[in-house]
Each structure stands twice: as C-alpha cells, then as structure tokens.
Amino acid sequence: MNLTIRQFSSSAEGFYADLETLLAWDSVSDAGIQKSVADIVEQVRLRGDEAVIEFTNRFDRRDVTSSSELEISREELALAKKRVSPELVASLEAAAKRVHQYHERQKQPSWQYQEENGTVLGQKVTSLDRVGVYVPGGKAAYPSSVLMNVMPAKVAGVSEIIMVVPTPDGFVNDVVLAAAFIAGVDRVFTIGGAQAVAALAYGTQTVPKVDKIVGPGNIYVATAKKMVFGIVGIDMIAGPSEILVVCDGKTDPDWIAMDLFSQAEHDEDAQSILISPDLAFLDSVKESMERLVETQSRQAIIKASLEGRGAFIHVKDMDEAMDIANLVAAEHLELSMDEPEKWVEKIRHAGAIFMGRHTPEALGDYCAGPNHVLPTSGTARFSSPLGVYDFQKRSSLIYCSDVGASELAKIASPIARAESLEAHAMSAEYRMLKGD
Incomplete structure (x- = not known):
C-alpha cells in the first residue's frame, strides 16, 4: 500500500509555522x-x-x-x-x-x-x-x-x-x-x-x-x-492519542514503523511523528511502513491517520531533535537511540518518555507500570500523567502558639490595613501579647 506521509526539513523556510499547523488540534465541540x-x-x-x-x-x-x-x-x-x-x-x-x-x-x-x-x-x-x-x-x-x-x-x-x-x-x-x-x-x-x-x-x-x-x-x-x-x-480533557519518535537512525526500521502504527491505529485523528537526522533512515522506515501496513487489520484507520496527521521530520542533529521534541510536548515520546539517559536530560515537556530501542510505547499502555493516562495536544507543558496525587487533596495546617501569633500579627496587621481590611488587622492584633 502506498502511503503519502508529509516530510519536513527543519532547515526549510517556514518549518516552524508548518509544524504548528501540523500539531494544531481543536477539541472543542460544536x-x-x-x-x-x-x-x-x-x-x-x-x-x-x-x-x-x-x-x-x-x-x-x-x-x-x-x-x-x-x-x-x-x-x-x-x-x-x-x-x-x-x-x-x-x-x-x-x-x-x-x-x-x-x-x-x-x-x-x-x-x-x-x-x-x-x-x-x-x-x-x-x-x-x-x-x-x-x-x-x-x-x-x-x-x-x-x-x-x-x-x-x-x-x-x-x-x-x-x-x-x-x-x-x-x-x-x-x-x-x-x-x-x-x-x-x-x-x-x-x-x-x-x-x-x-x-x-x-x-x-x-x-x-x-x-x-x-x-x-x-x-x-x-x-x-x-x-x-x-x-x-x-482528570483532563484529552485529545487524540499521539506519539513522537526520535531516532538516531540505528534502530530496526520495522520496529519504528510498528511503533508509529501503534498510535495511528487508535483512530483517524491520532498523530504519529518521526524525527531523525538520518535522511536515509526516514526513507527506510517509510518502506517498512508501506510493507507492514498490509499486515494490519486496522490498515484503513492507520493509513488515514498517517496521511492526515502523521509526519517525518529531518533535522540537522540530535540537539535540534530535542529542541523540536520540547516544542511538540508529546503525549508519548520515544528516544530510540544510544545513551537515551544522556538525551533525556534535555527533555522538558513530555507525558511519558520511553528510553532506548527496546522500550516501545505499547508496553507503557498495558503493563510497564507508569500510568497511560497522559496529557495530549501539547498540554504536557503544564500537565502530568494521572497519578495517586490526582486522588488526594491537601489541607494546610496552622497551629499558632501565643508567642507565634503575636509575632505573625505584627506582620499581618500592616498588610491588612494597606488593603483597607480593618477587621483582618484587628483580628490579628487581638492575638498580640501585651507589651508587643
């Protein structure tokens, strides 16, 4: 099956505008x-x-x-x-x-x-x-x-x-x-x-x-x-599932093709993106995808997803790949490369990071351990995976001694009066010890 997947070069004029268009997703209902x-x-x-x-x-x-x-x-x-x-x-x-x-x-x-x-x-x-x-x-x-x-x-x-x-x-x-x-x-x-x-x-x-x-x-x-x-x-309002694979060009192209399929098969709006500094490797992965898609029971969905929202991005080096990965802030980020522990330090925005050639995103979906409920559509810039902390709430504890209350009143009273909140000031002042 012939797949038409958009290919970008980070050095091309207008690349970042094109990338923004590619990533855009309006999840607001009509x-x-x-x-x-x-x-x-x-x-x-x-x-x-x-x-x-x-x-x-x-x-x-x-x-x-x-x-x-x-x-x-x-x-x-x-x-x-x-x-x-x-x-x-x-x-x-x-x-x-x-x-x-x-x-x-x-x-x-x-x-x-x-x-x-x-x-x-x-x-x-x-x-x-x-x-x-x-x-x-x-x-x-x-x-x-x-x-x-x-x-x-x-x-x-x-x-x-x-x-x-x-x-x-x-x-x-x-x-x-x-x-x-x-x-x-x-x-x-x-x-x-x-x-x-x-x-x-x-x-x-x-x-x-x-x-x-x-x-x-x-x-x-x-x-x-x-x-x-x-x-x-x-918890969150999630958009379509997405994967960003950053590869140095040394992983088996069939593996990467299937990793991209693993998100594309969710639905037609899912997004699969591959970044690499190796142009020949991108070609090899495309060849693998065209061959392997024929084996997939959901090939029509995969094809629609890849042609509608998928992309290959050729970059000058791995440092630039990390910069683009941070811009994308993907739900799933695969670092399929040598020494992923070195490169992960450069990642600031991602829902889940899958490190190394033997860590496909699919394992995270089911049984690795971390949660698969992840921020999508760039919200990894400010959101986190679902976790225990989402099911807990925190209450502040404040228990003043008489001396402590008196000392705090000296700080609180001037601020309260500056805000024209006299009752606040007096409430604090009532706790001031004589002589303070």
Missing part, C-alpha cells in the same frame, strides 16, 4: 453538541434515574425499565472473570500488580514542623471519598483503561470507586468487567455518554454523587466533563 449535552446534563440533574434510563434506552438502544437493571454486582463481575481465558486473566492480574507497585511510590504523606516559638505548620494529605471512573464500552474492550484509572485511586486510599461503562445493544464486555473485579471497583453501572457523567456529578436515586470523574470518552463525554467541572473535579 454548538450542536454543546446544546445536546447541556440538555442531557440538565435533565439528569433535575430528573435523576428517570432521565438516565430515558437517555440510555435512546442512545444505547436498550430496554431498561428499572434503575436496578443498570447496576452490575460484584458477584456478576466475578462470573465475568471466570468467562475470560486464564491466560488473559493472568496478564490482567500481572499488569494490575505492576501498576499498583509503581503508584505506591507516588504516595505523599502528611507533614509538619515546629518553629522555635512553638507554632506548628504543615500539610494534611487526605484521599478523596468517592471517585467515578468512565470506561468506554461496547464491542471495543479497554481493560487497560480500567486498571490505569482505578489502581492509583486505590493506592491513594479512595473509599469508594464507581465505574460507569456503556453497553450498546445490551452488549456486556466480560474483559472489562474482569478488569473491574481485579482492580477492586466497588460498584459498576451500565450507563455511558453525557448522562453517565451527569449522574456521577450530581448523583441520582441510584448512582452516587462522586468527588471526581476520570477516564476517557468521546466528544459527548468530554463536553459533559467540561460542563460539570467545578461541581466535581475531572
């Missing part, structure tokens, strides 16, 4: 979607289960008559696990263990210290009480999404985890349910779309109100998450 989602969210807020059932029957083509039909019990999750092959269950359990072990290292303890005058300052770290996890459903199975969203919440100590998963036409995916059982999800509801997000945000007669909603979804889910943010917390 007015029609906004209006539709707003109506769904408001109806669920006002009518609860009745609206959830109505929208579930309409959009997922189901025939639910009672809210009790929407929940899957832990016993049913256990039965689903038994219907999954032992080999797949073993892989899910091994992946869950690795993800759990990695996130254990992210736990942040509370801390405090005492000043000489007896004042105690610190921070109290507390887990969220209840979290909602959205998992895409239907015939597409994403058990890895269950593990990656649930395990850090478990490690953080979240008391209750509620999972929602759509079941179009009543199709229930045993692999997803098995993953929910293995991960320790507390309750599972077979609802999806904007109505599921609204149910989690506001609570219904059946679905509990949560403190935070995490997990991927389509444009309706993303739009609903934006709308309820502030009522609840959300």
Whole structure:
C-alpha cells in the first residue's frame, strides 16, 4: 500500500509555522453538541434515574425499565472473570500488580514542623471519598483503561470507586468487567455518554454523587466533563492519542514503523511523528511502513491517520531533535537511540518518555507500570500523567502558639490595613501579647 506521509526539513523556510499547523488540534465541540449535552446534563440533574434510563434506552438502544437493571454486582463481575481465558486473566492480574507497585511510590504523606516559638505548620494529605471512573464500552474492550484509572485511586486510599461503562445493544464486555473485579471497583453501572457523567456529578436515586470523574470518552463525554467541572473535579480533557519518535537512525526500521502504527491505529485523528537526522533512515522506515501496513487489520484507520496527521521530520542533529521534541510536548515520546539517559536530560515537556530501542510505547499502555493516562495536544507543558496525587487533596495546617501569633500579627496587621481590611488587622492584633 502506498502511503503519502508529509516530510519536513527543519532547515526549510517556514518549518516552524508548518509544524504548528501540523500539531494544531481543536477539541472543542460544536454548538450542536454543546446544546445536546447541556440538555442531557440538565435533565439528569433535575430528573435523576428517570432521565438516565430515558437517555440510555435512546442512545444505547436498550430496554431498561428499572434503575436496578443498570447496576452490575460484584458477584456478576466475578462470573465475568471466570468467562475470560486464564491466560488473559493472568496478564490482567500481572499488569494490575505492576501498576499498583509503581503508584505506591507516588504516595505523599502528611507533614509538619515546629518553629522555635512553638507554632506548628504543615500539610494534611487526605484521599478523596468517592471517585467515578468512565470506561468506554461496547464491542471495543479497554481493560487497560480500567486498571490505569482505578489502581492509583486505590493506592491513594479512595473509599469508594464507581465505574460507569456503556453497553450498546445490551452488549456486556466480560474483559472489562474482569478488569473491574481485579482492580477492586466497588460498584459498576451500565450507563455511558453525557448522562453517565451527569449522574456521577450530581448523583441520582441510584448512582452516587462522586468527588471526581476520570477516564476517557468521546466528544459527548468530554463536553459533559467540561460542563460539570467545578461541581466535581475531572482528570483532563484529552485529545487524540499521539506519539513522537526520535531516532538516531540505528534502530530496526520495522520496529519504528510498528511503533508509529501503534498510535495511528487508535483512530483517524491520532498523530504519529518521526524525527531523525538520518535522511536515509526516514526513507527506510517509510518502506517498512508501506510493507507492514498490509499486515494490519486496522490498515484503513492507520493509513488515514498517517496521511492526515502523521509526519517525518529531518533535522540537522540530535540537539535540534530535542529542541523540536520540547516544542511538540508529546503525549508519548520515544528516544530510540544510544545513551537515551544522556538525551533525556534535555527533555522538558513530555507525558511519558520511553528510553532506548527496546522500550516501545505499547508496553507503557498495558503493563510497564507508569500510568497511560497522559496529557495530549501539547498540554504536557503544564500537565502530568494521572497519578495517586490526582486522588488526594491537601489541607494546610496552622497551629499558632501565643508567642507565634503575636509575632505573625505584627506582620499581618500592616498588610491588612494597606488593603483597607480593618477587621483582618484587628483580628490579628487581638492575638498580640501585651507589651508587643
């Protein structure tokens, strides 16, 4: 199959403008979607289960008559696990263990210290009480999404985890349910779309109100998450999946081709970019891609993704490659090269960094340990992977001694009066010791 992939040279005039155009992604939903989602969210807020059932029957083509039909019990999750092959269950359990072990290292303890005058300052770290996890459903199975969203919440100590998963036409995916059982999800509801997000945000007669909603979804889910943010917390609004591979030209071209395919096969909007100072290597990878794409069951999606948003970029040297990588701020960054530990020091913006020739991004998606929920569309400039810290909140601790309060009042009072906030000043001054 002939692939038409754009190729750029960093030395060409207008390169950086072309790069900006290539990377541009508008994830904002249109007015029609906004209006539709707003109506769904408001109806669920006002009518609860009745609206959830109505929208579930309409959009997922189901025939639910009672809210009790929407929940899957832990016993049913256990039965689903038994219907999954032992080999797949073993892989899910091994992946869950690795993800759990990695996130254990992210736990942040509370801390405090005492000043000489007896004042105690610190921070109290507390887990969220209840979290909602959205998992895409239907015939597409994403058990890895269950593990990656649930395990850090478990490690953080979240008391209750509620999972929602759509079941179009009543199709229930045993692999997803098995993953929910293995991960320790507390309750599972077979609802999806904007109505599921609204149910989690506001609570219904059946679905509990949560403190935070995490997990991927389509444009309706993303739009609903934006709308309820502030009522609840959300993880992020993710764009299409993306990979940036930086290679010195010494890795097997077939390996790199398949690494690029691993993102392109997600959907037509996914983005795969290869950077190298070796022009002949870029040609070799293109030859590999044209040959190997014929072996892929999702070749039409891969082709559309690569031709629509993919690119090869020829750079003068590896230093320039690192500079461009920082501009891209990719969700997934592969450093397929000698001494990647040396070059990683130059990377400032990336969701996850895969170092060396034997570390494909696909391993990170499933079982390496770090979370695969990552910032996309350049947001790695200011965002981080999903982690334990997303399921914890921090409260400041301030415990003044009488001497400490008196000393702080001397600092606070002038500032408060400069802001014309007399009550603030007097509140502080009341704590001043006589003679101070």
